[in-house]
Amino acid sequence: MEPAMNPEPLATDNLHCDVSRxxxxxxxxxxxxxxxxxFSIGWPELAVELMLPQRAFEAFCQAHQVRRIGDPSEGPASTIV
Known part of the structure; x- marks a missing residue:
């Protein structure tokens, strides 16, 4: 009888994902x-692309309390004008 094979854990098993970020x-x-x-949750490297009108984008950012990444000169996403 062959011994049971334990599959190697997925890489994500060892990574912590903070879904509040x-x-x-x-x-x-x-x-x-x-x-x-x-837009990404937990890992900034794993994102989906979206398009919204300006006001909807602002509401989206505020509702999700996002952190802006990329261009630091634009400031937090919730203050986009």
Whole structure:
């Protein structure tokens, strides 16, 4: 009888993901008023791309209490004008 094989743990098993940390990186402000951005939870390297109008983007950032990454000169996402 063969011994039971224990699969090697996935890399993510050893990584801590703090889901309270949320990030936004603005990619582009389009002429039609849409903001193209990346949104991530826990790991800034793993993101989804989204587009929202300016006001909806501001509300989204405030609701999720995001931390802006990328351009430090723009300040926190909740203060975008």
């Amino acid at each position: 949320k990030f936004v990186r603005v990619l582009q402000r389009r002429d039609n008023g849409l903001i193209e951005f990346e």
